[in-house]
Amino acid sequence: MRRFLATTLGQIVAIIASSMLATTLLLMALVYLQNMQAGAPxxxxxxxxxxxxxxxxxxxxxxxxxxxxxxxxxxxxxxxxxxxxxxxxxxxxxxxxxxxxxxxxxxxxxxxxxxxxxxxxxxxxxxxxxxxxxxxxxxxxxxGTLGYHPFRFGSPAFGAALFLFVSVVAMSLWAIWRVIHPLRRLSEKVEQFARDASPAPITEEGPSEIRSVARAFNSMQDRITGLIEARTRMLAAVSHDLRTPLTRMRLQLELPQGIDRQKLRRNIDEMQAMVSSALAFLGGARDSEAREWIDLDALLATLCDEYEATGASIAYEGPGHIRLLCQPNAIQRALGNLIDNAIDHGSMVEVRAWLDAEAIVVEVADDGPGIPEQRLQEVLEPFVRLDSSRRQRNGSIGLGLAIVDETAKAHGGRLVLANRETGGLLARMILPGQPSPASQ
Missing domain, CATH: 3.30.450.300 (Sensor histidine kinase RisS, periplasmic domain)
Structure with a gap:
């Protein structure tokens, strides 16, 4: 009994039974007093x-x-x-x-x-x-008798009170079951989720509050499952890609002429870039960054100038001024990934930005081989590569476009990939435009 009363069902039943018993006793007392008073004449x-x-x-x-x-x-x-x-x-x-x-x-x-x-x-x-x-x-x-019949437990009043008590308790138990049953299923799913990271979603049933909890649990379950899968894929990708620089470093250590410090440093930088890219994707740094007003046109112009200074063939065309409320480091990282991807697969990169109605559009186009149409959406997934056997730039583990897509979604926008008619890939990042403080 103590174990039953410790459950939600037991406590609710105890509360209802106690309240109904008190109500019945009060009703009986009132009927008795009323009978006494009404029978006063x-x-x-x-x-x-x-x-x-x-x-x-x-x-x-x-x-x-x-x-x-x-x-x-x-x-x-x-x-x-x-x-x-x-x-x-x-x-x-x-x-x-x-x-x-x-x-x-x-x-x-x-x-x-x-x-x-x-x-x-x-x-x-x-x-x-x-x-x-x-x-x-x-x-x-x-x-003789004065016409007074004292209140007895077998009287119709007590029968009515007993019927009220039994009927209300029965209906209350049914209503409690309607609430407890979804909660019990939710508890079972939580325990199952603790053992299996990918159980089936919970059926949303019961009162609105219970349905809301089930909906929130399903959403949380999907996010956790996706995070676990992403971490698993990240560990597999990083473990696979770290083998190459580690193998080169081991061979350099075994060479009789000694260690080539410049090659060793490049291998270390490549490994560091892989780890940094993975941590940037899974570490959640973008979520904690405060949003600020920036001039997107100036940021793109600066990035293109820096890439051009390294010898890349890149051109930028913009309106001269674009106000954007964003997380600056996340946006800069996303734009850098788009440009890096274009430079890595093409010889000429064109960057454009403009205001379209209430949206801000940034396009990065290259003249490379493009992407097969059936895989345009697939490359937005993390750790996906079109051809793992071809040359990749140092530190690349297939997270560049995934980071751009996630950053765009975090800012209420989206990333769209398309093949150019003249050849190459066109990456278009569309962000919602907000009125700047000066225009409000």
Missing amino acids: WPWASAHRIVSLVDLLQGVPQDKLRKVTLLASAQRPNMQVTVQDGFVACEGSSSEAFVLGVALRSELPHLTGLSVHACGDADLASNIQVLVPIGRHVLEVRT
Whole structure:
């Protein structure tokens, strides 16, 4: 029982059962009190007749009391009235006798010695005895039940309360099951996810809050599964690509003429570039970077000048001024990856930027071999290479376009790849334009 009460179902059931029990007991008490109060007039009919009789007899001479009493008995068939010098009081008691005695004493406060008893006779017409002293005589009034039926547990009121209790508890249990069942399935899926990183998604059912939790869990599960898969692919790709520079370094160490420091440094730089690229993709640095207003046109012009200074054939065309609210380092890294990719596969690179309605468009075009149409979307996935056997630039593990695509999505934009009609690849990054602070 303690284990059951420790569960959500047990606690909710305990709360509902306790509240329903308290409500039922309160309802029974109210019905009882109402029955007592609503039945308050029930002793007053008999009490009024007895009080009237006492008032009448108090003004009658003692020798005529019996005659008047006989006349009063004839006029009150439901009451037996006699006057004697003394009577034996009954020894019984009942709630009706008690309530009638209270009523008579309140109406006849000046009388001492008034008493009401329950005789316990089988004859219901005379099971209550009222003794009233009148002078040297005693007036005995025998009357039956006063029409009062005390509240009993088998009464219809209790039956109605019990039906209410049972029906509400049954409906509450059904409603609780409707809530607990999705939560239990969610708990099972969480435990399954702890053992298996790719379980089936949870069915969104139950109340809106439970559906929202299930939807959030499915989304979290997809993100975690994607992250695990990406890390697995990253480890596989980095482990594969690190073998080449490590092999070259081992061969250089075994050469009899000694170590070529320049080649060793290039191999180390290549390995460092691979690791840095992987960490930049999986480390989440872009998420923590603050957004700032930059001049995208100036940034592109600077990048193209730096590449041209290294001997690359590159040209830039822009409007002269483009305001963009972004994460500067992430945007610069993405644009650098696009230009690096174009330079690596082509001999001539053209960069253009312009404002199109409410969007900012940046195009990077090369004259290389392009990408097969059926693989234009595939190359946006991390660690994907079109031909792993062909030459790759130092430090490349297939993350360049994936980083650009993720950066564009993080800024509310997208990356579109297309083959040029004249040959080569056209990479278009479309970013949403925002009004600058000066124009607001």
